[in-house]
Amino acid sequence: xxxxxxxxxxxxxxLLLQSLTTPISTIVNCQNPHSPDSQNLxxxxxxxxxxxxxxxxxxxxxxxxxxxxxxxxxxxxxxNMPDEEKIKLLELSLVRxxxxxxxxxxxxxxxxxxxxxxxxxxxxxLFREKVEGEGxxxxxxxxxxxxxxxxxxxxxxIQAMRKGKFGITYATNLVNRLTGFIDYIMIEAASxxxxxxxxxxxxxxxxxxxxxxxxxxxLIRWLKHNALSYHRISKLILMSRGNLESIRRLAEWLKSxxxxxxxxxxxxxxxxxxxxERSDEELDEIVEYLESKGVxxxxxGYVISRCPQLLSYSMEEVKTRVKFYIDMGLNDHDFGTxxxxxxxxxxxxxxxxxxxxxxxxxxxxLKTEDVGRLLAFKPQLMGCSIEEGWKPLAKYLxxxxxxxxxxxxxxxxxxxxxxxxxxxxxxxxxxxxxxxGIRDDAIGNMLVKFPTLLTYSLYKKIRPVVIFxxxxxxxxxxxxxxxxxxxxxxxxxxxxxxLEVNVKYYLSLGIRFKQLGEMIADFPMLLRYNxxxxxxxxxxxxxxxxxxxxxxxxxxxxxLNGRIIPRHKVLVENRINLKLRYMLACSDEEFRKLVxxxxxxxxxLPSAGTGADITDPxxx
Numbered sequence: 001x002x003x004x005x006x007x008x009x010x011x012x013x014x015l016l017l018q019s020l021t022t023p024i025s026t027i028v029n030c031q032n033p034h035s036p037d038s039q040n041l042x043x044x045x046x047x048x049x050x051x052x053x054x055x056x057x058x059x060x061x062x063x064x065x066x067x068x069x070x071x072x073x074x075x076x077x078x079x080n081m082p083d084e085e086k087i088k089l090l091e092l093s094l095v096r097x098x099x100x101x102x103x104x105x106x107x108x109x110x111x112x113x114x115x116x117x118x119x120x121x122x123x124x125x126l127f128r129e130k131v132e133g134e135g136x137x138x139x140x141x142x143x144x145x146x147x148x149x150x151x152x153x154x155x156x157x158i159q160a161m162r163k164g165k166f167g168i169t170y171a172t173n174l175v176n177r178l179t180g181f182i183d184y185i186m187i188e189a190a191s192x193x194x195x196x197x198x199x200x201x202x203x204x205x206x207x208x209x210x211x212x213x214x215x216x217x218x219l220i221r222w223l224k225h226n227a228l229s230y231h232r233i234s235k236l237i238l239m240s241r242g243n244l245e246s247i248r249r250l251a252e253w254l255k256s257x258x259x260x261x262x263x264x265x266x267x268x269x270x271x272x273x274x275x276x277e278r279s280d281e282e283l284d285e286i287v288e289y290l291e292s293k294g295v296x297x298x299x300x301g302y303v304i305s306r307c308p309q310l311l312s313y314s315m316e317e318v319k320t321r322v323k324f325y326i327d328m329g330l331n332d333h334d335f336g337t338x339x340x341x342x343x344x345x346x347x348x349x350x351x352x353x354x355x356x357x358x359x360x361x362x363x364x365x366l367k368t369e370d371v372g373r374l375l376a377f378k379p380q381l382m383g384c385s386i387e388e389g390w391k392p393l394a395k396y397l398x399x400x401x402x403x404x405x406x407x408x409x410x411x412x413x414x415x416x417x418x419x420x421x422x423x424x425x426x427x428x429x430x431x432x433x434x435x436x437g438i439r440d441d442a443i444g445n446m447l448v449k450f451p452t453l454l455t456y457s458l459y460k461k462i463r464p465v466v467i468f469x470x471x472x473x474x475x476x477x478x479x480x481x482x483x484x485x486x487x488x489x490x491x492x493x494x495x496x497x498x499l500e501v502n503v504k505y506y507l508s509l510g511i512r513f514k515q516l517g518e519m520i521a522d523f524p525m526l527l528r529y530n531x532x533x534x535x536x537x538x539x540x541x542x543x544x545x546x547x548x549x550x551x552x553x554x555x556x557x558x559x560l561n562g563r564i565i566p567r568h569k570v571l572v573e574n575r576i577n578l579k580l581r582y583m584l585a586c587s588d589e590e591f592r593k594l595v596x597x598x599x600x601x602x603x604x605l606p607s608a609g610t611g612a613d614i615t616d617p618x619x620x
Contacts, residue, residue, distance in 0.1 A: 146186075149203070153182050153189075156207050164217040170230060174220065177234035184242045185210050219244050226251070228265035235269050239276055246276040253280050257287060258301030267305050272312030283311060286318055293322055294336025307343035321346055324354060328372030335376075342379035349382060360386050364408040378415035393422050400430075400444035410451040417451050429458050436466065437481035450488040465491050465499070473503050473527070474517025487524025502527045509538070536560055544568070547580070558584045567591060574599055 154175055161171035175182070189206035192198045198206055211217070216237065223233045236247050251268060259267050290310075291297055304310060310318065325335055325345075339346050361371050361381070375381060384390060397407055410417055420426065433443050447454065456462055466484065469475040475483050484490070493499050506516050506526070520526055537560050541547045545568060558564055567583055570576075570591075576598045586594065 149186060150179075150182055152204065153185050153207050156204060157182065157185070157211060160208065160211045160217055161220070164221060166217075166220075174230040174234055177230070178237055180238045181216075181242070188242075214242075214244055216244055219248060222248070223251075223265070226264050227262045228268075232265045232269045239269075243276065249280070250276060253283060254301075254304070257304060258298065259305045260301060263301075263305035267308040267311075271308035275308075275311045278311070282315075285315055286310060286313070289315070289318060290322075290339070293326075294332030294334075295339050296336060299336070299340045303339055303343040303346075307347045310343075310347040313347065320351065324351065325372070325375070327368075328358075328375070329369040330372050330376055334372075338376045338379045342382070345375070345379040345382045354382065357382060357384070357386060360390060361411075364404055364411055366408065366411075370412075374412065374415055378419070380419050381415055384419050389422070390418060393418060393426070396422060396426070397444070397447070399440075400447070401441050402444045402448055406444070406448040409448055414451040414455065417454050420455065426454055429454060429456075429462060432458060432462065433484070436484065437478075438485050439481075442481075442485040446485055446488045450492075453488050453491045456491060462491050464495060465493065468495050468499055469517075469520065472500065473520055474513045474515070475520055476514075476517055479517065479521035483521045483524050486521075487528075490524050490527060493528060499527050501531060502529065505531050505534075537564065540564065570595060575602075 157175045157178070158168075158171045161175070162168065166174075185207055188210045189203055192206045192209065193201075198209070219237075220233055223236065224230075228236075237244065240247050247268070250271075251264060254264055254267055287300055290300070290303070295303060313321075322335070325338070330338065358368075358371055361374065362368070366374065394407060397410075402410070417426075430443060433446070434440070438446070453462070466480060469483060469490070470477065470480055490499070503516070506519075507513065511519070540560060563584060571578060571583065574595060576595060578594070578598075582594065583591075
């Protein structure tokens, strides 16, 4: 049982408070008349109204005395307070929401006390010990206060987005990326204190007013509706430097030139930091100039969305870049189609890079006009790297015996070869050709003759064709290298629509499977002929000329009505018999000389006394 000495107080107010808070059982136990403390004990009054009135009067009498003791106690508390507790007090004075307090809490925060000035010590006294003791300044306290104020502003911003029907995750992710815009809100809210209307308002109210007046939440909603991710939205807002209306204005202008869909966000973000500061008139001038140089109006949205840097250039810069290509001989039509085919060719690269690439292409023996035509046909060349792409490729091709002239031919026939990756695309295909037995010099000849094969897929195009030739067309293992080296164009043929159809046709003529493989190895072009054109030639060869099937190899490439029939009639009329290669593989003048020679030899036959016509290698 508690001792009654504990309740010995020295003031009426304290005695009353003690009586109001002491359990009745304890007081009763202390009412022993023989107890030494019984004379100092005041029994609890049961009339609550009288007790409340007395308590109010006593509190008024001691208000000044209590205030002095509180200030002294507060200073002593701050003097012995650790830094963590001081920072906590600083946060309590700046937080947006008042945290619920338990009964008896030291620092009271109530809705009626928004600045908590009556319950918290002055902020300037929190770090006085450091300032006066060790010569430190108040910078640390200021920086902590700014960081706390930034957190408060961030919470206000998130709350505003929540009211705008944004999810908590989306709002938090976006606001966390807008540190610069948060600082802008803080500065604007602080400057509003100079306005008489807001001179006595809280920071929270001023920050909320700045957010509402800027219409940033509505802008975010509109940008999100136009398929912009919160990454791009945050970048755009930071680029605006507080001028949010410029974002909406630029977006509306981009829509007017047919920039649509997801490319709207890409264009807004990648157009450059200064594009939001440009007027519609400046942007219209760029569009009108490009239109006058061959870029059609309905292409403009595609071009700008793929090369938004154009909008950040001055008019003089745009004209300089256009002149760079016009000076290489491109007309308006070629220039317009080039820009539409690869918009980055106009604005993505620096003028120095563009000049370097043109100079390097000229080293292959190309003239300025040739480079212009090449770029008009394949402007993607401007996107290639000289050091990482072109130079290693040139060294690799030179290893296979390809000269500068061969590289120039490859460049002019298939410039895409100089745009693909060497290690991942070209090297594996060349290694495959080596594995099937093609010599390095033959590989070089293949690449010069048909550079397009380097753009084919190894596993979807090249390998399946080789496997088909070996399994379905009768080409043996030892002849496959010869067939591919002589006819690399076969690698570009469709198996279903070309090779398989031709193989079935030749087999239907009575050619044996193995014999067909040998014919293909000697003359791979046999599988590339059009069957509809080949049928009448074959009929004429077998029925009219009575030639063997083997002659079919040299026969189909010539015109039936233009060369085969007229020359065959000449041979029949003059009773001359020639092999097909001598009959067809020559010009008309050479054919007439050959016929005249045979006729003279035949007239000399009786006097010579020998069968010169029979032993002639040109005769069957």
